[in-house]
Amino acid sequence: MHSSVSIPGYDYGTARVRRSPVTLDELRQIEQAAGFSEEDQHALQCAGEVLVEQAEQMVDSWRARIAAQPELARWFFDPSGKPDEAYKAAVKKRFVQWVRDTCMRPRDQAWLDYQEEIGLRHTPAKKNQTDSVHTPPVVPLRYLIAFVAVVNPIRPFLCREKRSAEEIEEMQNAWSKAVLIQISLWSRPYVKEGLW
């Protein structure tokens, strides 16, 4: 994971990430609402043992889906209406790292702070800023939520032949919860005062 320090704009755990307005107690409540347990944390780490190596393939498969739908692809377009390839490449490295972090990082203050940062980077507050680009200023929340359905099914990546159906189900459920907890946190800067 330490190779991640060389990813431009990957500011996890650095002073460039501001403290999240969400407290750790609030995070625990969100985790509890999602039913995220110690067992899920363990299952996620087990899943990570195989997912970390496949993280780029996973992201490539998701990216192919984005590229195939103009309404999703256009949030990566430059002002001329073409894909900003440098931006896509920069985001991709952090997206791959996100798979690793989702499985392997402890859910502490640094993790919570970076969730807020990721959320902000999808909104006008910070989108484009990290990479000094000029793509549209937001990824609409409706797509962020709907796209969970694409990022959710990880069974094809879990080397099913080596695990029991029960283990696979535990890993799948843990991953689903972990993604939803993050989308919940990322939605914060999108939401009207008092409704988040």
Next chain:
Amino acid sequence: MHSSVSIPGYDYGTARVRRSPVTLDELRQIEQAAGFSEEDQHALQCAGEVLVEQAEQMVDSWRARIAAQPELARWFFDPSGKPDEAYKAAVKKRFVQWVRDTCMRPRDQAWLDYQEEIGLRHTPAKKNQTDSVHTPPVVPLRYLIAFVAVVNPIRPFLCREKRSAEEIEEMQNAWSKAVLIQISLWSRPYVKEGLW
């Protein structure tokens, strides 16, 4: 499904539901972002054949999770700080119907309009209004999103002994997508102008 006309406040397809500000074209884009296909629609209807009869048990299992977490339970409390049992009972009937509708209803204008209505009923715009109650004015979006992880796994209800693992997986994936598409739509009234 026609017994549903007797559920108080269940205004699906009636003049009491305003037209959604979301267009059918926008709905199709959200469905596409979630990867929702004709095959998913079919798998959902097949799932519905067994889920419709178990809808109340499903809701009871989810409700037990809500009741067990004070931070989720309190959105059903009356001003004295106790659960508003009449409100809970009224919402429950509609929640059970929601399981049926998720599997069986076509995704047309009436369906889209009612998604907006459900979203509004979780926000200050319409929460409490339908049932003339005095519970807190909002269910925070962070819990609505996180709780998808609880509503998501339907395998235990799918009579697994009667179906192939592949059929079960198709139904599970179709259900997951259908839920996320709805949460995406329900999030609309929560979100700041231009960010949804």
